[in-house]
Amino acid sequence: MLSNHEVLSTLEMIKSENLDLRTVTLGVSLFDCASDDPERFKDNIYRKIVCLAADLVDTCDEIGEKYGVPVVNKRISVSPIAAVGAGLSSRHMVEVAKVLDRAAMEAKVDFVGGFSALVEKGFSRGDMALIEAIPEALAVTARLCSSVNVASTRAGINMDAVYRMGQTIKKTAELTAMQDGLGCAKLVVFANIPQDVPFMAGAYLGIGEPEAVINVGVSGPGVVKKAIERAREANPDISLGELAEIIKRTACRVTRVGELMGREVAEKLKVRFGIVDLSLAPTPNVGDSVGEIFQSLGLERIGVPGSTAVLAMVNDAVKKGGAFASCNVGGLSGAFIPVSEDLNIANAAAEGYLCLEKLEAMTSVCSVGLDMVALPGDTTAETLAAIIADEMAIGMINKKTTAARLIPVPGKKAGEKVFFGGLLGEAIIMPVRSNDCSADFIRRGGLIPAPIQSMTN
Amino acid sequence: MQKFVLSVLGKDRPGIVAQVASALCSLGCNIEDCSQTILQTEFAGIFILSNREGRPLDVIAETLTDRLGACGLTADVKAMDENGGKTGAKAASPFVVTTMGPDQIGMIAAISGALAELAVNIINFKAILRTDMEPEQLMTIFEVDVPVSVLQRNLKNRLSEVSLQYNLEFTVQHRAIFEATNKI
Numbered sequence: 001m002l003s004n005h006e007v008l009s010t011l012e013m014i015k016s017e018n019l020d021l022r023t024v025t026l027g028v029s030l031f032d033c034a035s036d037d038p039e040r041f042k043d044n045i046y047r048k049i050v051c052l053a054a055d056l057v058d059t060c061d062e063i064g065e066k067y068g069v070p071v072v073n074k075r076i077s078v079s080p081i082a083a084v085g086a087g088l089s090s091r092h093m094v095e096v097a098k099v100l101d102r103a104a105m106e107a108k109v110d111f112v113g114g115f116s117a118l119v120e121k122g123f124s125r126g127d128m129a130l131i132e133a134i135p136e137a138l139a140v141t142a143r144l145c146s147s148v149n150v151a152s153t154r155a156g157i158n159m160d161a162v163y164r165m166g167q168t169i170k171k172t173a174e175l176t177a178m179q180d181g182l183g184c185a186k187l188v189v190f191a192n193i194p195q196d197v198p199f200m201a202g203a204y205l206g207i208g209e210p211e212a213v214i215n216v217g218v219s220g221p222g223v224v225k226k227a228i229e230r231a232r233e234a235n236p237d238i239s240l241g242e243l244a245e246i247i248k249r250t251a252c253r254v255t256r257v258g259e260l261m262g263r264e265v266a267e268k269l270k271v272r273f274g275i276v277d278l279s280l281a282p283t284p285n286v287g288d289s290v291g292e293i294f295q296s297l298g299l300e301r302i303g304v305p306g307s308t309a310v311l312a313m314v315n316d317a318v319k320k321g322g323a324f325a326s327c328n329v330g331g332l333s334g335a336f337i338p339v340s341e342d343l344n345i346a347n348a349a350a351e352g353y354l355c356l357e358k359l360e361a362m363t364s365v366c367s368v369g370l371d372m373v374a375l376p377g378d379t380t381a382e383t384l385a386a387i388i389a390d391e392m393a394i395g396m397i398n399k400k401t402t403a404a405r406l407i408p409v410p411g412k413k414a415g416e417k418v419f420f421g422g423l424l425g426e427a428i429i430m431p432v433r434s435n436d437c438s439a440d441f442i443r444r445g446g447l448i449p450a451p452i453q454s455m456t457n
Numbered sequence: 458m459q460k461f462v463l464s465v466l467g468k469d470r471p472g473i474v475a476q477v478a479s480a481l482c483s484l485g486c487n488i489e490d491c492s493q494t495i496l497q498t499e500f501a502g503i504f505i506l507s508n509r510e511g512r513p514l515d516v517i518a519e520t521l522t523d524r525l526g527a528c529g530l531t532a533d534v535k536a537m538d539e540n541g542g543k544t545g546a547k548a549a550s551p552f553v554v555t556t557m558g559p560d561q562i563g564m565i566a567a568i569s570g571a572l573a574e575l576a577v578n579i580i581n582f583k584a585i586l587r588t589d590m591e592p593e594q595l596m597t598i599f600e601v602d603v604p605v606s607v608l609q610r611n612l613k614n615r616l617s618e619v620s621l622q623y624n625l626e627f628t629v630q631h632r633a634i635f636e637a638t639n640k641i
Binding site for chain 2 (some may be wrong): 001002004006008009010011013065066067068069252253254256257259260422
């Protein structure tokens with residue numbers, strides 16, 4: 001028998017606090033599609049994706065209806081195309097991107113991720129072809145996401161790849177200039193990329209993953225914020241340790257939703273269940289914001305002194321709660337701080353509370369990195385690469401995932417507004433201090449060696 | 458062994474369960490199962506008894522009515538079905554139905570009637586007047602077993618008709634979501 005409190009609190013989480021299953025992502029291995037004939041390869045991947053994902057959306061909707069918890073996004077992640085299409089030219093890679101986009105449309109999913117390359121130690125031919133194809137691929141598709149892993153704790157930082165990604169981001173922005181550089185919102189540069197992330201734009205299916213797998217991403221910043229507010233109301237003198245405990249318990253409850261629904265979707269689709277990624281992933285809506293959590297914990301705005309400490313506490317509590325709730329926690333699991341996707345964070349940046357440097361400091365303790373940061377259009381490729389290099393260094397040394405999703409908005413300056421739409425949101429362009437001061441360092445190239453932390457064997 | 462069902466009603470106060478149990482003990486009746494609740498000021502209890510010493514039902518009923526009646530309680534005893542009360546229910550899934558809206562005469566009859574039409578069995582039912590912030594609002598929580606032959610969509614459609622009539626908001630969710638978010 002359920003108590004009134006149990007029924008009411010669950011209803012509140014869903015109805016008033018924006019608890020949802022943010023994404024159900026079907027991972028599809030494409031290694032058996034490989035062919036030296038580009039046409040056959042394209043045909044193989046289209047057939048396989050459409051066949052495996054045929055019932056994905058309907059099944060997600062059915063399970064969402066059953067439990068009264070909406071599945072907001074249904075997505076597909078595939079094996080890194082640079083590896084499965086290693087023999088293809090850059091021109092053919094663009095064709096493959098179009099096929100992936102068409103397959104995503106046919107399966108009625110929001111995004112397909114995996115137009116990816118893993119180049120932390122060097123480039124293969126396929127990697128070079130894919131990276132060269134990224135700007136055009138993102139310009140001619142609507143649902144394609146791309147990621148490139150350029151660093152890891154084990155391998156160090158491939159600075160040639162970092163520079164190339166700076167150039168690639170610039171070119172992608174130029175090719176999608178009419179949409180404020182929207183293509184860059186679907187391109188992430190990673191250090192220590194996890195193989196099972198269900199969230200976009202970084203989702204791809206790792207090489208060690210099964211043939212097909214369901215990974216789910218649960219969100220719920222609104223639920224965490226409300227839990228903090230209720231606790232503070234009940235006890236105005238509540239300590240940070242007690243609040244961390246509340247965040248942990250709340251994260252546990254939220255993760256259980258993902259575990260329950262993800263397993264059922266996987267069972268219905270007859271594929272393996274992979275992981276639950278509990279990430280406080282905001283949307284550009286009031287009440288669904290990570291930035292608001294900072295305020296509920298006593299900071300005037302995200303970005304003011306104390307923000308890194310708050311983020312460290314929140315990120316850790318979320319991980320602990322998630323780990324207790326499920327044996328299959330993976331992906332990024334923590335707190336996202338994507339600037340344009342979180343109304344509160346975007347406003348803090350617009351009002352000058354949050355600058356790029358503070359954001360970078362915070363990424364040393366959050367679950368991802370510099371995410372959805374709109375920068376002036378005149379930011380040079382070398383400066384973009386240098387910002388990426390800094391971010392990768394944080395990930396490499398701290399043995400954690402870091403990422404950079406930077407959007408140098410063509411023709412726009414710091415302080416101007418950009419609008420990406422939907423979940424990608426809108427933001428004021430953040431200023432870059434000392435633009436074009438890092439070129440000599442970046443052009444030097446080569447590898448930054450793996451740190452001493454890599455020697456764990 | 459013969460089983461009886463005893464129901465007891467009365468104004469709540471300390472000692473009711475002790476008085477009922479003492480009376481049953483003196484009649485050689487064993488309490489196999491029981492459940493009690495308090496609604497506002499009223500006590501209600503239901504007891505499943507096994508008649509260990511084989512006294513006739515009318516003797517037990519008269520004794521309990523007299524003894525508990527003297528304490529201000531209303532008691533009713535009846536024989537339980539031979540099969541122990543098992544209804545041979547068909548395969549069903551546990552769901553939770555909630556409604557929220559203005560308190561009105563007839564709405565619970567309409568909701569429960571809609572459930573009965575679809576052979577949905579109510580396992581537990583609570584109505585909560587939200588006296589604090591919304592004094593005119595009544596929330597109902599039905600824990601129900603929905604036959605597997607009934608589509609959730611059909612149940613929702615039927616409840617939607619009733620909810621429209623009584624200006625209610627309603628939810629229908631599988632019980633597992635409440636278990637998942639509340640119980641470890």
